[in-house]
Amino acid sequence: MQIRTNTKQLVCQSVIGEITSPLGGINPYRIDPEGHSDLYPGVGGITYNLRIGDLAGNLFADHVEPGVSLSNFTQYQGQPGPNRALNLFSCVGNVATVVSGEAKGKTGRVTGKHGGIEHVLIDFDPKVLDQLVIGDRIQIKAYGCGLQLLDYPGIKVMNLDPALFDTLSIKPLKNGRLAVPVTHEVPARIMGSGIGASHSHSGDYDIQLFDRPTVEQYGLDDLRLGDFVAITDADATYGRIYKTGGVVIGIVVHSNCVLAGHGPGVMVAMSSAEGRITPVIDPKANLKHLFKKPAQPPARQRRH
DSSP states (O other), X not given: OOOOBOGGGOOOEXXXXXXXXXXXXXXXXXXXXXXXXXXXXXXXXXXXXXXXXXXXXXXXXXXXXXXXEEEOXXXXXXXXXHHHHHHHHOOBTOEEEEOSSTTTTOEEEEEEEETTTTEEEEEOOHHHHTTOOTTOEEEEEEOOTTOOBTTOTXXXXXXXXXXXXXXXXXXXXXXXXXXXXXXXXXXXXXXXXTTTOSOSSSOOEEBOOOOXXXXXXXXXXXXXXXXXXEXXXXXXXXXXXXXXXXXXXXXXXXXXXXXXXXXXXXXXXXXXXXXXXXXXXXXXXXXXXXXXXXXXXXXXXXXX
16 A cells, blocks of 8 residues: 655755865864763765665764765855755755766765754765765755655654655554554663754754663664664654654664764654654665665656
8 A cells, every 4th residue: 555645746956065074173082971082083074984784883983974975065145054955955865966076977865964063965886985075066856855644644754755755665554553664663761962953854863872771672782874763752743852652763874973972863754743653673674775776756757
């Protein structure tokens, strides 16, 4: 049974960014909750050996973003409006095309959005990564903003390309519920940085992995970049909050972190304040597997 959506009403629009540089601070050290300090690779740049499907933990890293990190540095009337548009309207699964440099014309897929630094993340084939340089411009066909499930008003979808949504093997259940494949369930009590944001159409919030009993209980040691996960007793329909009975479906977008309150980042993909989402464990609920299916153009552009 196909889930009815408002796909034909959605607008496909271009947004653009350039590959950012990694950043360094005057004080390069990061201190973990046990007081140990060290210098770690972090956000930005082109990350050659970390892609969707790879473990989010067990790395000498802090907030590292897989593949390519994009930002738009254009200022409009003194404000970063173009970068806000890049982050708000890009959706996971959207096609991203290199429009400058040696790799011009090559395409990749959006894998997530990282808050705070406000980056959009893109996955490319390793051969394309080797052709890219910092500063290359990448244009995205942003499509998915406003996606609605017509028969499930208690479930909010966001940040997903409609074609990707259609590949998720979501199954209708009784009483207005949907079964959604995920690799892990995560209790809301360990969600950290990013909680309390006023909306969930950009950015992410972090799974804290500092409590070993909880990590072992929920099997969180093998979280992978690109995993779909269910956050239980949570809601992110109009901002990220703790809510008994609520369920949030998110995608792991960046690596684990050493800073207190941080961890693998999760971008919100679905939310139900009333808990009308039933998570179903599926080890293959990861973008690496879903992206094996060819990207589809927006519905209005398909040939019939």
